[in-house]
Amino acid sequence: MDFESVLEKCGSFGRYQFVLLGLYGYxxxxxxxxxxxxxIISFTPPHTCNTANPPDxxxxxxxxxxxxxxxxxxxxxxxxxxxxxCQSWDFERESGYESITTELEWVCDDAYxxxxxxxxxxxxxxxxxxxxxxxxxRFGRLPACILTTLTGALGDFITSFVNTLPFFSIGRFISGxxxxxxxxxxxxxxxxxxxxxxxxxxxNMVLAVFYTIGLMISPWLAFWVGTWRNYLxxxxxxxxxxxxxxxxxxxxxxxxxxxxxxxxAAQCLRRIAKFNGRQVDDSVFDQFIKFYHEKLNEEQKSTxxxxxxMLKTPRLRKFxxxxxxxxxxxxxxxxxxxxxxxxxxxxxxKLFSYTxxxxxxxxxxxxxxxxxxxxxxxxxxxxxxxxxITAVTGFLAASLNPADHALVLALMVGLGxxxxxxxxxxxxxxxxxxxxxxxxxxxxxxxxxxGYAFGFFSSYIIYLGTFYxxxxxxxxxxxMFIGAxxxxxxxxxxxxxxxxxxxxxxxxxxxxKWYYFPCFSRRGKSAEQKSAVAAIVSMENSSTTTVKExx
Numbered sequence: 369m370d371f372e373s374v375l376e377k378c379g380s381f382g383r384y385q386f387v388l389l390g391l392y393g394y395x396x397x398x399x400x401x402x403x404x405x406x407x408i409i410s411f412t413p414p415h416t417c418n419t420a421n422p423p424d425x426x427x428x429x430x431x432x433x434x435x436x437x438x439x440x441x442x443x444x445x446x447x448x449x450x451x452x453x454c455q456s457w458d459f460e461r462e463s464g465y466e467s468i469t470t471e472l473e474w475v476c477d478d479a480y481x482x483x484x485x486x487x488x489x490x491x492x493x494x495x496x497x498x499x500x501x502x503x504x505x506r507f508g509r510l511p512a513c514i515l516t517t518l519t520g521a522l523g524d525f526i527t528s529f530v531n532t533l534p535f536f537s538i539g540r541f542i543s544g545x546x547x548x549x550x551x552x553x554x555x556x557x558x559x560x561x562x563x564x565x566x567x568x569x570x571x572n573m574v575l576a577v578f579y580t581i582g583l584m585i586s587p588w589l590a591f592w593v594g595t596w597r598n599y600l601x602x603x604x605x606x607x608x609x610x611x612x613x614x615x616x617x618x619x620x621x622x623x624x625x626x627x628x629x630x631x632x633a634a635q636c637l638r639r640i641a642k643f644n645g646r647q648v649d650d651s652v653f654d655q656f657i658k659f660y661h662e663k664l665n666e667e668q669k670s671t672x673x674x675x676x677x678m679l680k681t682p683r684l685r686k687f688x689x690x691x692x693x694x695x696x697x698x699x700x701x702x703x704x705x706x707x708x709x710x711x712x713x714x715x716x717x718k719l720f721s722y723t724x725x726x727x728x729x730x731x732x733x734x735x736x737x738x739x740x741x742x743x744x745x746x747x748x749x750x751x752x753x754x755x756x757i758t759a760v761t762g763f764l765a766a767s768l769n770p771a772d773h774a775l776v777l778a779l780m781v782g783l784g785x786x787x788x789x790x791x792x793x794x795x796x797x798x799x800x801x802x803x804x805x806x807x808x809x810x811x812x813x814x815x816x817x818x819g820y821a822f823g824f825f826s827s828y829i830i831y832l833g834t835f836y837x838x839x840x841x842x843x844x845x846x847x848m849f850i851g852a853x854x855x856x857x858x859x860x861x862x863x864x865x866x867x868x869x870x871x872x873x874x875x876x877x878x879x880x881k882w883y884y885f886p887c888f889s890r891r892g893k894s895a896e897q898k899s900a901v902a903a904i905v906s907m908e909n910s911s912t913t914t915v916k917e918x919x
Contacts, residue, residue, distance in 0.1 A: 382644030391617065398521075402543070409596035520550055696822035743861045765838070
């Protein structure tokens with residue numbers, strides 16, 4: 369009796385799963401506050417040069433012009449205007465909010481300091497995703513999830529005390545270590561204990577609602593606490609709540625199975641059955657343990673699956689490379705469209721908050737359509753539609769006056785965020801279902817880390833707008849079109865037994881056509897479905913040579 373059969377008896381959508389989803393929602397609020405803290409603390413309001421104390425004793429008060437970074441004053445000795453660099457600035461603070469930019473005056477010649485901190489944040493995210501992904505597969509999903517969340521909170525807390533660039537960079541680096549892992553490690557825990565029929569509804573509904581809550585309240589929280597330092601305290605202290613997770617969350621039974629800890633996996637399922645109020649005979653768990661012992665004995669040698677093993681065989685190598693490229697495309701699009709809030713004729717704080725509501729319809733879109741058109745169809749369509757919306761938004765931002773068309777631009781920004789969020793959420797679940805259980809933690813971490821590594825280019829893509837304003841949007845649109853095309857080469861995962869080992873992953877979806885979509889096929893009669901069933905049977909009965917790789 370395999371894991372899914374026993375989980376169904378113990379309850380795959382009962383009280384335990386509701387608690388798990390509730391804590392997943394709490395994690396999403398923490399993740400939202402943490403990820404967008406970089407944006408909230410660094411908003412740069414309109415500012416002008418303060419020329420109250422000119423640096424030159426020969427300069428008089430008949431100033432003729434003033435810019436943000438320099439000003440002109442008449443020099444009676446040289447009989448001409450001299451240009452001076454600004455030494456201080458007057459900021460138009462919104463609701464009195466003191467950002468790091470306004471407090472430390474990191475503008476003009478010091479504006480690079482924010483960019484340095486941002487780059488160190490991404491360096492941390494790359495290393496942290498690799499490190500915590502390894503911990504998740506080596507020591508378990510739960511301890512890695514708790515540790516990464518506390519690490520990110522520590523980085524934000526440290527950042528709140530800094531006044532210089534070196535310490536700011538260190539704080540941002542530590543904060544970046546948990547940028548993505550605190551979200552997707554909890555995602556994996558919920559994913560593996562939730563009924564396949566409920567995954568789309570449960571995961572995406574909770575993500576849409578709670579991530580939206582965290583995103584929308586973050587600007588108003590910043591206004592309420594008044595300063596960027598207080599905001600980082602308010603965003604980091606709730607992370608201490610994850611210390612309670614071991615009291616109500618059990619370690620992933622599927623992960624324990626990949627580590628040959630069959631008795632511990634059975635114990636987790638017993639506790640879930642008790643939590644859900646299910647009466648399950650001990651014989652069921654005995655059969656469960658016996659099933660996996662027999663499966664282990666059938667193998668010639670114990671498997672040692674690693675992420676690099678996914679690159680050893682033709683089909684898994686193709687899937688892995690495509691997932692890596694998709695992650696790079698979606699991550700850079702998500703980052704740029706989520707952060708680029710200035711110059712739209714509306715307060716960046718309010719625009720950031722109001723357009724955050726798009727996360728909710730984005731989640732509902734996945735819930736309503738993903739189980740109908742399939743994972744591949746949703747991933748492909750979301751990228752395709754998102755590319756069109758992004759391109760149109762870029763042209764409108766270039767052709768319309770922000771002061772006169774603030775509402776139109778705000779709507780287009782919201783639509784752009786909607787499209788990229790659908791693509792981002794669809795990609796997360798799709799990748800988790802394609803990657804075999806034995807390397808799911810490392811697999812998702814490496815795929816996400818490639819996305820964050822590509823995030824280094826976000827500032828350079830935005831810089832393209834200095835040559836032609838819609839160019840960044842057009843470039844992102846092109847990348848999203850490429851991502852949509854790549855999705856067609858991946859297998860469909862809807863209503864299929866997901867791969868647990870690299871062997872299973874290599875034959876997963878074998879014989880399926882690139883144009884196969886569940887919504888266009890007659891149930892039980894399509895060749896693709898027949899081949900998929902054959903693949904599942906082959907997967908279950910396969911005794912092929914195991915994939916072996918040094919860890």
